[in-house]
Amino acid sequence: MTIAPALAAAPAPRRFARRIPQAFGVLVAGAILATLPAPAAAQDNTDARLRKIEAEIRALQRNVFPGGDGRFFEPQITGGEQAASRPDRPSTSAITDILARLDALELQLQRLTALTEENANALSRLDERVAALEAAPTVRTPAPAESAATDSNLAAMTDEDAAEGDQRIETAPVSSGSATASAETTGPSPERLAAVQAITKPDTGDPGEDEYTYGFRLWDAGFYPEARQQLSSFVEGYPDHPLITFGRNLLGRAFLDDGMAEEAARWFLRNYQADRTARRAPDSLLFLAESMIEMGDTRRACIALAEFGETYPAIATGRLADQYESNRRKVTCE
Incomplete structure (x- = not known):
């Protein structure tokens, strides 16, 4: 009874031995399959993706580096002979x-x-010139006694009697004949007449201004007798014109520049005494001193210079400073 069960269990080892080679074969086959290449479909998909990435990289290179060397960047479109003729031209x-x-x-x-x-520089210069032209001179108002003494001293510069020193000097109108020397009795030369006629008279619609401007042009050209005649006509014909102070002052200069200091002094004094706040009143007073210097009358020149420095201190150190100092150096005043 004990032997039978043993004999019944004896075939079991043989069946287990037959199953081992089968299991081992399955494992080996799995390992071999794992080491084998991927299927053909998967491999084709990977190649397509790689080609797409490479094409995108080349396109990106062309955008970043346009006109790149063909040795490094493959062109997208070849233009045949035209592309070959300009291979390296940058775009x-x-x-x-x-x-x-x-x-x-x-x-x-x-x-x-x-x-x-x-x-800006041109406008700045224009502003300076306009300000200098429009700026009214600073006039010091003298005391009554001082004013009377100054008028007396200035009147003494003329040939009037000392007892009439407080009167304004009445200057006789300048005739055209007094403006010429004896050598000009035969009349001006044809050349001079042509030169004078070449100076045009303006026509601005203001007759007074036109008369003065024409006289100024004659004086500026050096035709002093003609300028005196023209300016005398302006002064007599337009006594209330805004440019009257310019006309009287320029008339005095037309005498002074022509070597007639005494006649010039009369016009300078008249212009100064007519209106001491006028635009050309300080100029006339300073030219009056210069006329006295030309005549060799140091005392009267010093009177005029002292009056100019006291009445127009701002102009004496500003617009007419150079002329004022030049005249002062010509005389020795006490």
Whole structure:
């Protein structure tokens, strides 16, 4: 009874031995399959993805480096002979265009800046000239006694009697004949007549201003006798014109510049005494001193210089400072 069960269990080891080779074979087959290449479909998909990535990289390189060397970048489109004739010609880009436009804008800005500075300087000079012309002279109002003494001293510069020193000097009108020397009795030469006629008379619609301007042009050209005749006509015909102070002063200069200091002194004194606040009153007083210097009358020149320095201190140190100091150096005043 004990032997039978043993015999019944004896075939079991043989069945287990037959199953071991089968399991081992399955494991080996799995390992071999794992080491085998991927299926053909998967391999084809990977190659397509790689080719797509490479194409995108080449396209990106062409955008970043336009016109690149063909040795490194394969062209997308070949133009045959035309492309071969210009293989290395760089193409413009948006950045290049922007830089060119910026250079042009900077050049235009520099030109505009230069023009603006020139215009600003021109306007500044014009403002200075207008301010100098429109600025009324600072007139010191003398005391009554001092004013009477000054009028007496200034009147003494003429040939009038000392007892009439407080009267205004009445200057006789200048005739055209008194403006010429004896050598001119035969009349001006044809050349001089042609030169005078070449000076045009303006026509601005203001007859008084036109008369004065024409006299100024004659004086500026050096035709002093003709200028005196023209300015005398203006002074007599337009006594209330705004330019009357300019006319009397310029008439005195037309005498002084022609070597007639005594006649010039009369007109300078008349213009100063007519209105001491007028635009050319300080000029006439200073030219009066210069006329006295030309006549060799140091005392009267010093009187005029002292009056100018006291009445017009701002102008004596400003607009007419050079002329004032030049006249003072010509005389020795006590």
